[in-house]
Amino acid sequence: MDGTADDRVYYVISDLHIGGDEQLEEVEFLDELLDFLARLETTDEDAELVINGDAFGLWEFTGVSGLEKFDVLEATYPSLFEQLERTGENIPITLVPGNHDHELAAYDEYVERFAAYNVDLVQSKSITRPVGDHAIHFEHGNQQDPNNRIEDWGDTNVTPLGYYYNTLVTSRAGQLSDRGRYNWLKDVQAVTPTERVPVWMLSKYFYREMNPLLRYALVPFLLLFNVSAILAILAALNLLGVWSAPVETTETFLGQFGTVGAAVWFLLVVNASLAGVLLLVGIPLYLLRRDIKKTINRFGVFETDLTVDTETPYRDAAQEVFEENEEAVVFCYGHTHRPSVKRVEGGLIVNSGTWLKRLHRRDGIIGLLPPVFYPSYQLCAVRITAEDGQVVVDYEEAQKPSPSPEELTLTERLLTLGRTPDTELPERAVVETEQSVPAPEPAE
Numbered sequence: 001m002d003g004t005a006d007d008r009v010y011y012v013i014s015d016l017h018i019g020g021d022e023q024l025e026e027v028e029f030l031d032e033l034l035d036f037l038a039r040l041e042t043t044d045e046d047a048e049l050v051i052n053g054d055a056f057g058l059w060e061f062t063g064v065s066g067l068e069k070f071d072v073l074e075a076t077y078p079s080l081f082e083q084l085e086r087t088g089e090n091i092p093i094t095l096v097p098g099n100h101d102h103e104l105a106a107y108d109e110y111v112e113r114f115a116a117y118n119v120d121l122v123q124s125k126s127i128t129r130p131v132g133d134h135a136i137h138f139e140h141g142n143q144q145d146p147n148n149r150i151e152d153w154g155d156t157n158v159t160p161l162g163y164y165y166n167t168l169v170t171s172r173a174g175q176l177s178d179r180g181r182y183n184w185l186k187d188v189q190a191v192t193p194t195e196r197v198p199v200w201m202l203s204k205y206f207y208r209e210m211n212p213l214l215r216y217a218l219v220p221f222l223l224l225f226n227v228s229a230i231l232a233i234l235a236a237l238n239l240l241g242v243w244s245a246p247v248e249t250t251e252t253f254l255g256q257f258g259t260v261g262a263a264v265w266f267l268l269v270v271n272a273s274l275a276g277v278l279l280l281v282g283i284p285l286y287l288l289r290r291d292i293k294k295t296i297n298r299f300g301v302f303e304t305d306l307t308v309d310t311e312t313p314y315r316d317a318a319q320e321v322f323e324e325n326e327e328a329v330v331f332c333y334g335h336t337h338r339p340s341v342k343r344v345e346g347g348l349i350v351n352s353g354t355w356l357k358r359l360h361r362r363d364g365i366i367g368l369l370p371p372v373f374y375p376s377y378q379l380c381a382v383r384i385t386a387e388d389g390q391v392v393v394d395y396e397e398a399q400k401p402s403p404s405p406e407e408l409t410l411t412e413r414l415l416t417l418g419r420t421p422d423t424e425l426p427e428r429a430v431v432e433t434e435q436s437v438p439a440p441e442p443a444e
Helices: 030-041 070-074 078-089 109-115 161-179 185-190 192-210 211-222 226-239 246-256 258-300 311-324 411-417
Strands: 009-013 047-052 093-096 124-132 132-137 330-331 341-342 345-352 359-362 372-376 380-387 391-399 427-434
Touching: 030 047, 047 132, 047 330, 047 391, 070 078, 078 093, 093 124, 124 330, 124 380, 161 185, 185 192, 185 359, 192 359, 192 372, 226 246, 246 258, 311 330, 311 341, 311 345, 311 411, 330 380, 330 391, 345 391, 345 427, 372 411
Parallel strands: 009 047, 047 093, 132 330, 330 345
Antiparallel strands: 009 380, 124 132, 341 345, 359 372, 380 391, 391 427
């Protein structure tokens, strides 16, 4: 087991994804990261910083290869490397590779290059650290994800499915992002799971790229679609002579308002007609799509799902670690970008989240309007230490203003009123150890 300090405090961050082609160079949280590192530069704690994978977006560099990527990182982020060097003079900094920066495990020269900045690059899949009388298991987490698992660790020729997605999609988005009305395409790396990318792009097109006049002309029709669908059904019942009261009542009511009522009635009729056509076409298409999907599933044509299961593989991996190493009581990983603490038999499963922007899908409350992807930050460091015979896990937040005022249009803000995401970090979690359990009272 690495290390010897029983009272050491471990700070864990992961999934910074620093670097990449063109617009991916921008690090929106750089100031907050530098402040966090500067605080550790002056701490009096017996501490160690563990950067638990995907510190750098090496997959997203397509114009350079090998150690040239490190040269680009040095030139682009000199303040970051200078701060790492200063912080590393005060506390140990350990860097564990993830999938996006797996190349760090493939070239021994990287170890020397990082050592010059007081960063200890460990080229293994995982590391273990002591905490009190127990231990913490650290790994990035991509090895539990079949789409990003590195089958031959340290081999630069290994290219899992996630590699192609990031080199072909994410890096290309970085190259094209500044061509839009708003520089949003680069945020594709924050969209999880990846199946949401087409819906996210439709959403950003509608709210950001569509000609404003066209969008504002479409909004009333789209908002009225649900009402119009009901009216279309009622109109059909009226034509069939089944139930005419709703149509007659509505027509009589609107007739009281003269020209205005006639205009509203005309608008409702147009929308109801369009809704009726869409319903007539959409219902059989929906049933056909559903039947085709069932048939495909029976034959198992598509058994690979791009979506990362954010719980089961990591729970299984943690329990395996706890069974193989009785000292281990914390399984700490990243990769899925979701800060969380789960309690399982044997200890805690801790996810260190991401410093990237997070995008929370909020479906439209009415009509056919595209969903809104609400942006937020959950910048955090996990703090793990031993206290009074217990292993304690805390989340420390690095405050950063919400990007929503600048990144959401007025329409998106109106549609998400009262529906903003909960960005609270997990509460303190404690692993009760044998030493922390009171001894039973002696029998009289």
